[in-house]
Amino acid sequence: MNVIPAAVITPAVMIDVDILDRNIERMASSMRGRGLGLRPHVKTHKTLEIARRQLAAGAVGITVATIGEAEVFAADGVKDIFIAYPLWVEAPHAERLRALAAQCRLAVGVDSAESATAMGRQLGADAGSIEVLIEVDSGHHRSGVLPDEVGDVARAASSAGLKVGGVFTFPGHSYKPGMPTGAASNENESLGLAAATLTSAGFDVKTISGGSTPTALISGESTATELRPGVYVFGDAQQLELERCGWEDVALTVAATVVSRHEARGGNVRRVVLDAGSKVLGSDRPEWATGYGRLPEYPEAKLTALSEHHATVVWPESSELPPLGTRLRVIPNHVCLTMNLVDEVTVVRSGKLWSSGPWRRGDGTTRQDCLLRSPADPKAPDRCTAWRGIATLTRPNWRTTGCSRVIEGILRTRPEEVPVPDGPILLGYHVIAGYMSRVNGRFFESWGRSPISLHDQILHNGC
Template identity: 65%
Template structure:
């Protein structure tokens, strides 16, 4: 896709099907070559059409963030899902998990004695329908316990009637310059230690789950036997700046129109304004990122500010400022946010619109 297809009203999310499918195949091949399983995180796209392509390419199952996302993908045929989140299970959650467990293989996360006890009590006689993986902190310092506390959590889960089948971690600190290799190494040692301690305590640990888009395909030692990357299907401006994807691997952009332009003078910046703001691009900007997004065909331009319906783009000297009405393609910083802001996306091949796909798991936050 070299331009915004005719007939598109902006702002609009565009998915290049051909690049998407190449990205899916590339990750599947890379993970297969490492001899481990791929369980992609579908919170990135929230689309059954894409999940079906990932499964057809060899994924062993899907990863989701919420019970609601699991329900959507199981309803669309998924038969193996992992809710990679330390759930606090209420009676309502328990009824939904029990129903899911009657339809598919379902695993959930936990990272505390109290949460494991609450889960077991809420599930009651349905505990045999759910597997539990203990979440390990491998350096991101979000949720998860240190490897040395994994046995305590697992023993509480087992005492509550739950079946502990593995450990998992999210090396989220890999999303920073110079960090992917270090994060992957920390993940390896944390998962290895936790799994070893649990096996010594008598647990049958069959799943050791890790990985993120920056680390999943790295040629480094790994104790994980499955990885859960998500963003790789689309790529985004963060992955571009981290060097984990290239422009020709960006499958999702946002079509936007220039609605204001200013040549600038003195301290007034040379800029244009697009009709795509935070309500479609998303407002995520890590401290190290050079802007709130990038432009597909103008890599030196930077989105310096976002309002709800405006994107201010600082335009590089030496490059002609686009005309009013020009249609540009924005690469969002964090594509997962974009997909939770729209009900559907336009699918293209070359310069032709070929489909519209619904974001079926949008807003499934619980």
């Protein structure tokens, strides 16, 4: 994908569907050949269309990081979902987990006896519908218990009424130069010990789940029954510099335009500035990375600084400075962040826009302009000033309101027909989110994708 279609307005996230499909099939084929299940982590792409492709290629299910992600993919018909996160479950989480377990085979992560007990208590009689996998620390030293400690967590989970299905780990220390092979070895050893500990404690270990993109394709015997790589579908600058993928394997790039250019003078470096900053590329930069991303057409260029809307690229002496208006592709350092920062992506094939695009991100959170109106008050203005917001959405439990119905994947309601308590209630998610609030006896409805409090919006917009 070395051509940016003329219709693309920069900055824009682009996916080359041919490379994407090739990456999906390569990983699926490797897992089949090794007798391992593939449960890809969809937090990387957050896209229904890509998950469908992964499942069609043979994935046994999907991995997600949040309940919100699980809800989106379950609503699309995915029947086997693992929330690979040590959940702490309160009553609102339990209600959502119950609903998910009614739609799909659901497993969730735990890494302490306390969290397992709390989960069982909140789920009550429904605890048996949820399977738990115990997280093991295999060297990343983030969450997870030591392999010989899984028995205590399993006993607590079982006593709480939960089904203990096995163990999982994330060898995140593979994300350093020279570390993938050693991290894969640590993963195998830790999972093997943890599984043996569970077995000796009297538990039937059905699932031994591991995997990261840097370690997934390392050949050899594995103690795992399934792997959960995510970034492999796209590749990114981290994978390039870890030598876990080649330039030709990168399916996602950010289209950007040269908006400023400067020859070296007055002590300044020779550089160009692109219109793709941290708000689209993300600002992750491991200490070992060469910059904030890579330019596939100019491998020697160094992306040395990011502002919100600027990317500064130190230009190699061996190449002419590109003219203003030149469109370039950038490979982000961490593609998961890039996908999280946009609501939709452009899909291309052979340098042209693909007819099935764009694809939209779906994870239960979203951002866009928001319009407020008061449909129950005929004297209220049809529109209030648009309020722009990009905060992260925290969704109350809409299922208990009894006032939502699904129409073509969008949750909608008529505010004049339902009782709405004081305070904002979220009535939709995924592609479009709807919010309602009653303030001083008046109903307000918001359509769009801004999660900012309706009370704040009403006050700021004077409605």
